[in-house]
Amino acid sequence: MDVDLHADLRREVAFRALGAARVLLTVDSLLDDVRGAAGAGQVEVAVDQACVVIAKLAGIAVMRTGGEIDDAGDYLAFDPYSALPPDDAERVTELFSLAVRVLDGTSAPDELTDALTAFATDLTTRMGYERLPELRRAEGLFPALRLAREWLPVVDLLGLPDLLPTAWTREVR
Incomplete structure (x- = not known):
């Protein structure tokens, strides 16, 4: 695994740990x-959600290069670009352009989902x-929790935002 030794350690850990958590x-x-x-023919809904995915992926990419790390607070002020x-x-510009072409019928929705998946895969790499692991699949839950457990001490030590949702980590009384 290549590591840019000149990069800010907090940003690198945020990108790898918080980025993985946001994907999952x-x-x-x-x-x-x-x-x-x-698949249900709801093109407008698909494009609307695709635009959210594009913003989320951009928000992950910028964590490494100087953008905001914490997206949990004020969503209106968070700038993923x-x-x-x-x-x-x-790539983000091309994805938004593809989304517009899907809306006007000149591109197929499958092209958009394939392009989004490719961007997510590239970021993961x-x-x-x-x-x-695929958190939403039974066989992916424990590997995902194992991954989180490995990062938790480092994320806490560096004072980064919580890796897991608060509802998962608060004490039940």
Whole structure:
């Protein structure tokens, strides 16, 4: 695994740990929504959800390069496009253009879902993972929790945002 030794350690850990958590907890389910809506012929719903996926993926990419790390607070103020690397900015622009073409009927929804999946896979590879477990599948839950458990001490030590949703970690009385 190649590591840029000049990168800010907090950003690198955020990208790899929080990025993986966001893919597992948010992006994967949104991609399922896009696929489901496209399969049901609900093109507008598919494109709407695809635009959310694009923003989420951009928000993951910028964690490594100077963008905001914590997206949990004020969603209106969070800018997933600040500090977006040029290659990712081009890709994000192409994805939004493809979404418009799907809406006007000049591209198929499957093209959009394939392109979104490819971007998510590319980001996962850049995070250093060959493949992330699928949290929404029975066989993926424990590998996902194992991955989180490995990152939790480092994330806490560096003062990064919580890796897991608060509802998963609060004490039940």
